[in-house]
Amino acid sequence: MTLVEALALLLIGSLAGFINVLSAGGSMLTLPLLMFMELPPQVANGTNRVSIALQSVSAVYHFVRAGAHHLGLSLRLALPAVAGSLAGAWLALRTGDALFEAILIVVMSGAALLMLLPQAPLDTRALTPARLTPAVYLAMFAIGLYGGFIQVGVGVLFIVVLYRMLRIDLAQVNVFKVLIVLIYTLPALALFVLNDQVRWGYGLLMAAGSMTGAWLAVKVNVSPRGALVVRWLTLAVIAAIILRLLLG
Structure with a gap:
């Protein structure tokens, strides 16, 4: 690993951690970055989970401290x-x-399009156990299935389920999202580790950046303007990455 690669892992990791907590799409930056560093796709997919797990730990801790x-x-x-x-x-x-x-390119393109859709304001309400219907549990299984496979853009799916289906306000969606991601990422990461598909040096360095980004995101979690800026910045970077993947 070169110095430039190490700095890129820290910088992109910080941006991804910030994006993943506040909005969605951080893995659309980190997973291709690891692949551009010539890690095989499945090794990159496994290594990316190290950063996701640790940034989720950071976000959950700071959300709990914030009440x-x-x-x-x-x-x-x-x-x-x-x-x-x-x-x-x-x-x-x-x-x-x-x-x-090929799946990564399709998924990134689809997730980017979903991020462009306007989020119409909804009448939100507090979540109660009675509202956790079989349809909600099935949707959460589907999100876990997708997240275990590739993770990219999974935050968009949480917005669909938690905001659209359950009508939880977006700030609270972010709290639910990071804890659920943490819990389901750990067993998936364990499978990649057991199959020798994780490069810890890359993953831990990226995680150092992503944990910092996650901490910053918790501080601005209630800022709609901040979420809007992050979304457009993310989309711009994603467009460049998709072009790079298509050009090989």
Whole structure:
């Protein structure tokens, strides 16, 4: 690893950690970066989980210190996501590199388009156990399956389920999101580790940046203007990365 690569991991990791907590799409930056550093796609996919797990630890810790609640409900939502993530990681480990790269391009393009859709204001309300229907649990399993497989853009899916289906306000969505991601990422990461698909030096260096970015995001979690700026910045970088992937 060169000095330039180390600095890139710290910088992009910080930006991704900030984006993942406040909005969505951080892995659309980190996963291609690891691949551009000539890590095989599945190794990059596994290594990226190190950063995701540790930035989620940072975000959960700071959210709890800031007074976040409903953590018990987050745990209930996380259980089906864990089952899905194990299945998704198992599928990812059996996907060829060429197919994985093609899926990554399609997923990044689709997630970017979803991020462009306007978020119409909804009448939100506090989450109660009675509102956790079988349809919600099935949706959480699907998110875990997707996250275990590739993770890219998973925050967009949380917005669909938690904001659109359950009508939780967006600031609270971010709290639920980071705890659920932390819980389902750990078993998926373990599968990649057991299959020797993690490069710890790259992952821990990126995680150092992403944990800092996650801490900063918690500080501005209630700022709609900040989320808007982050979204457009993310989309600009994603467009450049998709072009780079298409050009090989």
